[in-house]
Amino acid sequence: MLYRKFSPCSTLQPFVECYFVWQSQEDKALLVESPPSGYCSIVFNYGCDYVVKNKKYERLVVPRQFAAGQSIYSYSLSLNGPVGMAGIVFKPAALATLFKLSTFEFTEERIDLYKVLNPSCVFNYRQRIMLADSIEQKARLLEEFAMLQYLQHEPQPDAIDEAANTIVAKNGMLNITELMEGIYMSRRNFERKFFQKVGLSPKYYARIRRIGYLCNMIAGKQKADWPSLLYECEYYDQSHFIKDFEEFTGRTPQQYLQENAELARLVEKPKQQSLM
Amino acid sequence: MLTVVEQQQELSLKNACVAFMFAYQQKNIDKMMSLCNPEGEVHFTPMGDAGKGKIGELGKTIWTMLIDCFPDIDNTLDAAVAEDEYTVRCQVVIRGTQKKDFAGIVSKGLQFDSDHIFIFHLDDNNKIDSIQITWNHEDFKRQLGS
Numbered sequence: 001m002l003y004r005k006f007s008p009c010s011t012l013q014p015f016v017e018c019y020f021v022w023q024s025q026e027d028k029a030l031l032v033e034s035p036p037s038g039y040c041s042i043v044f045n046y047g048c049d050y051v052v053k054n055k056k057y058e059r060l061v062v063p064r065q066f067a068a069g070q071s072i073y074s075y076s077l078s079l080n081g082p083v084g085m086a087g088i089v090f091k092p093a094a095l096a097t098l099f100k101l102s103t104f105e106f107t108e109e110r111i112d113l114y115k116v117l118n119p120s121c122v123f124n125y126r127q128r129i130m131l132a133d134s135i136e137q138k139a140r141l142l143e144e145f146a147m148l149q150y151l152q153h154e155p156q157p158d159a160i161d162e163a164a165n166t167i168v169a170k171n172g173m174l175n176i177t178e179l180m181e182g183i184y185m186s187r188r189n190f191e192r193k194f195f196q197k198v199g200l201s202p203k204y205y206a207r208i209r210r211i212g213y214l215c216n217m218i219a220g221k222q223k224a225d226w227p228s229l230l231y232e233c234e235y236y237d238q239s240h241f242i243k244d245f246e247e248f249t250g251r252t253p254q255q256y257l258q259e260n261a262e263l264a265r266l267v268e269k270p271k272q273q274s275l276m
Numbered sequence: 277m278l279t280v281v282e283q284q285q286e287l288s289l290k291n292a293c294v295a296f297m298f299a300y301q302q303k304n305i306d307k308m309m310s311l312c313n314p315e316g317e318v319h320f321t322p323m324g325d326a327g328k329g330k331i332g333e334l335g336k337t338i339w340t341m342l343i344d345c346f347p348d349i350d351n352t353l354d355a356a357v358a359e360d361e362y363t364v365r366c367q368v369v370i371r372g373t374q375k376k377d378f379a380g381i382v383s384k385g386l387q388f389d390s391d392h393i394f395i396f397h398l399d400d401n402n403k404i405d406s407i408q409i410t411w412n413h414e415d416f417k418r419q420l421g422s
Contacts, residue, residue: 056357072355105290108357191352192298204354204367 001026001083003267006139006275012146014157014165015094018272019142021135022263023047024083031078033261035215035249036071036208038168040090040103040199042113042145043068046130047084050077055250056108065113065126067095069106070199072208074249076261086129086138088146092164092205096197097155098146107199121148139275159183160197163190167202172210173234176202210234211248219262226253290356292404293364293396297353303343309336316397316405322413323379331407345383346372351392359395366394370411374420384421 001024008016017039024030024047044065051059054075062077070092095101101116113122125145132138157165163179176187179202183190194202214233218224235241245253251260292311299307314332321327329335343349349372356366371389374381390411397406 056359072357102291104294104356107355188301188350192301195294195353199355201352201354201369203352 001267002135003263004135004139005272006136006143007272008143008146009275012143012150014161015091015098015150015155016143016146017089017091017168019139019275020085020087020089021138022083022085022087023135026083027081029078029080030083030266031076031261032263032266033074033076034071034263035074035212037089037212037216038070038092038172038205038209040070040092040095040106041068041087042066042090043085043087044126044129044142045085046126048079048081050079052077052110054108060110062110063112063114065122066110067099067101067106067113067116068110069095069103069108070205070208072108072200072248074251084130086142088142091161092168093157093161093197097157097161098149098153100153103197103199104195105199136275143275159185160190160193163194163202164198164205167206167209171213171233172206172208174206176206179206207244208248211244214245215249215256215260215262218257222257224253224257289358289362289364289396289398289402292398292402293366293394294353294356296396296404297351297356297366297368297394300339301351303349305336305340305343308339312404312407313399316403316407318407319409321408321410331404335407341378342372345374345376345378346388347375348373362398364396364398366396368392368394381417381420381422386420388416388419390416390419 003022006019050062052062052075053059055073095106096103125141129138129141132141163183166179180187180190191201198205210233214229230238230241249256296308296311309332312331314330316331318331318335319328320338352369354367354369356364359365370392373387374383374385377383392409392411395408396404399405
């Protein structure tokens, strides 16, 4: 199984976190679980069909090409054959800034790209990504796809993009007053615009991001030093931590360690590579 | 299981619910009502049968009273999730300072900050035809000193 990540060019860095390509020729059943990450994505699937299970869907057949908004809760993917996926992981406000989409409509959803973007463009890139010879070539096509959107709209990151990216950078460990320093709009207006561009309120998004960060730290591990993690993630006390953890992952921290089947258990955590 | 087509129908649902919550934040009752079928049902669940009625009657009365009794009432919409092709679940934090007696709670000038769940049901024309609202009423009363 192969999972590789690539960095975007400098122009797209305010909008794109990374590109990924995930492939496997093995024809066997696979279950992959994930906590909410705090990112949005666009994914082209050229491998087997697969289904997602989350708090809302018991068994949703995922479109072959889709845009996904913020996940609030953990989800699992069930694959039953060769894996072939290439995707763009977007910064939290980028679906709105880059694609002019109302991101709140995508929260907890995977929406077919044919419904929301130019179908001929989507088809063109889907085919080219599927036929591309190398993983690097697939990643370059993802960048070309994102760059095409950038050139069409020439977006500039605004205060909401910057605030959301700050929450990501600080792994959700900041309060909203701190976040709003230097932002010249009322808190109410800020929260409303943030909701429209990210799909969640800033405070709620920060809680999700913090859990996502913590889950990433324990991914693939059997044991965890919980007191140190709580301290590092700036949880006020254990009960706040457990409440958040259970709300967003659906499991107790200990259950999560024992049962969760993250991708990190199947592949080595990839280092992000440059496309240059 | 939902199909992709059903997902698309859901997408436009959230607009009315989000607009409703934003109108509530602006204390704009007329705008709130314009998004609803006034004959639709509202249920303020913790109030039992007394909290059941028509959106255009009981709903309008309670929201008007809330705005009157808590003049700085405000809300933050944390998330809006489509539950099926006609239903949207909104997680909302509502806060305010009590200035007048409300629903048997004598005003002591205290503040509340309370998680609420709004379950909106919409008709084929994307009008809200049912709202179910849930919150921890004991905690709400405790915060207000009742």
